[in-house]
Amino acid sequence: MAKARTGRPGVSASPEQQERRETGPLTRRGHARRAALLDAARRVFEEKGFMETRVTDIAAEANVAQGTFYTYFDSKDAIFQAVATRVAGEVIVELGSSNPQGAATYERTYASMKRFIDSYRRNAKILALIEQVGTFTPEMKQIRLQVREAGVERMTRIIEHHQAEGLADDTIDANLTAEALGSMVDQIAHVWFNLGKEFDEQEMLHALTLVWLRGAAIYDQKVAGQAAEA
Amino acid sequence: MAKARTGRPGVSASPEQQERRETGPLTRRGHARRAALLDAARRVFEEKGFMETRVTDIAAEANVAQGTFYTYFDSKDAIFQAVATRVAGEVIVELGSSNPQGAATYERTYASMKRFIDSYRRNAKILALIEQVGTFTPEMKQIRLQVREAGVERMTRIIEHHQAEGLADDTIDANLTAEALGSMVDQIAHVWFNLGKEFDEQEMLHALTLVWLRGAAIYDQKVAGQAAEA
Amino acid sequence: MAKARTGRPGVSASPEQQERRETGPLTRRGHARRAALLDAARRVFEEKGFMETRVTDIAAEANVAQGTFYTYFDSKDAIFQAVATRVAGEVIVELGSSNPQGAATYERTYASMKRFIDSYRRNAKILALIEQVGTFTPEMKQIRLQVREAGVERMTRIIEHHQAEGLADDTIDANLTAEALGSMVDQIAHVWFNLGKEFDEQEMLHALTLVWLRGAAIYDQKVAGQAAEA
Amino acid sequence: MAKARTGRPGVSASPEQQERRETGPLTRRGHARRAALLDAARRVFEEKGFMETRVTDIAAEANVAQGTFYTYFDSKDAIFQAVATRVAGEVIVELGSSNPQGAATYERTYASMKRFIDSYRRNAKILALIEQVGTFTPEMKQIRLQVREAGVERMTRIIEHHQAEGLADDTIDANLTAEALGSMVDQIAHVWFNLGKEFDEQEMLHALTLVWLRGAAIYDQKVAGQAAEA
């Protein structure tokens, strides 16, 4: 009789169909599929970018039919948000896992920089996409800011710690300084890995470390020594 | 740029129309039309973003028929590139216009920061779009890098000037340091005006100025003074 | 009915499942499930109409999984037909249950009208859907005509009875007149309950009764009296 | 660069694009195209019904590309409404064009019935579709009621005219009687031409005419004569 009125835009899915998408998969197999789709999506997004990625591509990469995609995700935007949230979470965890205690010596700061740069490099593509998609979606802007915030907060705590210990100029605003220095590292990584400008890793890490310590007004012998030699 | 998939594939524009586009407008009226389209495009792009902007919108905003658009520009991509190039040029000129001679005192540096921030604020939307579109087009990446380069180069010269005059630690790499500090300012402006994080203008400018001077290892009384007071 | 285009074309259901559908439910629980699905379907169809009803909705309303639906019914079309047949049967029974014997006085005719109108009102939504779906399915057209036929036949018998008793003009064609008068009542009910035109119940029943008695050329005192008064 | 984000549901057409649809075609060629599409739509709707009609079918029938359809109409629903409105208007005009003056003799009434039946037969398919689509769209319900109203009003005036002239029982409610009798004729035509029940034209017209005159309580010699003969 009546053929299916399939794919008619403007007619939204019946509530019952959407429920599963909201509830999440119920069976073990369902969970596996969802995860497979997420992984596939990450790979395709990294390869093709957001706009060039088609839902078809993701489904194909995950070896499922197109319709299956919609069992788990509402739309391309939705799965991107899921991927982005996961990556953002990972990056935040990676940054926070390091031990920021003790004095910020040149070596420690250098190691910290290296850790950030490595983490960024690994996730550069997705981070860039978050940035790009953030242009049209407020949610992505939030995620982008959260990643940033994690880094900035950590820097703020380090600076405050040094100020409290008398190891840093305590007349400066720790938070704003951290905002500035965090931005510096963030942007260098972006220019490096996303815009494709090439830097020598060691030299760049050295430069960042020096500027960071000086900018944070931390009294460090090596830095001071360098200044003294001048 | 990547080929558009729509239109009438397989059928290319008639030779005459092609030629007209390549020659550029010859008459005075033609020039005016082209300028009107560029202005309209900038406005529409700023309002709607790149993806959401339709060629129709630009034509309507410029009060010309849709077909007329293609008399002056090859494609949506082409007009965006034209807009971007113009804005980038303006920004570069604005940054370069200031006088970087003389010692980089706190006041001068602060003023310089303010100039940059103001310029960015005025052009924030288009700069963000350049960034966004740069995700898929190498040409835009280049333009983005050029804007950056202009700022970085200027900072490099300032640092080198101070090093030559004995007013700054000359053991540091002037160029890499400029890259870092330039990134800092750039990114702060981006977070501020595009991601919408709010900062107190004076405080932020103060913080940026201090970090800049310290990070560049410039010997300045006020900065030193502050450190001394601590 | 016309073939559905979706699903997994080319792959037909496994023989076992096919058989189960044809045999009908054997266990007591099976019967209950089938009934629950029918009830649920009626409710959903009434609320959403045929096209907007999804198999999912019916399954959810009946608290069974989607797959279970197909254990009992071949398709959405099939369950609609089952619902329609049931409702049609009920309506036919309701109409036939009244006692058409004796002279068709004003009071009796009025009461009969009222019974019809009430029955229609109760089943209006499904009757309208039968009509609607009848647009594409011959089976539904048949069911629609059967309901009608039941009413028309009954009216035919009444008229013929009166003609035989000398209580009505016997030069008129009893059957065609019944067709006309049956259509009248049917359509009024449709306009009233489905198209939403509002009528005063008593006045409308009065008007229908008068037209019916006059149209059927039945000699009734009250009707004649009214005419005489004029 | 960016490929067209074509057909992305959820993103509505830019205002400028929609404008033409609202303004209507500006050139003569445009008007012709619009008319061609309307004609094509009517043909396809009549052949396939509403649900089975695809926008593709209409475009093909009108010998235009799919996209051209959307230059003139928002959607399938929109063009159906346009077709329906036009047909409804035609029917209303056809009904109103006849001259209802003078006494409603048997012959005049018979001719009037014939005119209605012929008009309905010609437009039966579309009228049925209006009915069907009316199930989901209030606008169609309105159009359907308007067509009805035109007929009912005309009948009301005829009855009132006769009542005023002393040629009809003036104790009956002219309007409700017209509602009843109009419904009768309407529904007979529907059953006849849409549900496919076959009637002998002359006999049916005769029956309708008699019932109409009697039901409207009009004193006519032939009718009275028939009654007298009985």
Add this chain to the structure above:
DNA sequence: AATGAATGAGAGTTCATTCAT
């Protein structure tokens, strides 16, 4: 040189139906 209409390849999404567990 300008206009307004024409084009058509696709992209996203739905849902009846089937199948593995």
Add this chain to the structure above:
DNA sequence: CATGAATGAACTCTCATTCAT
């Protein structure tokens, strides 16, 4: 028998670009 997930053919609508006038 029940369940929940899988399938994929359709179908609608968009918009960059071209063309006839």
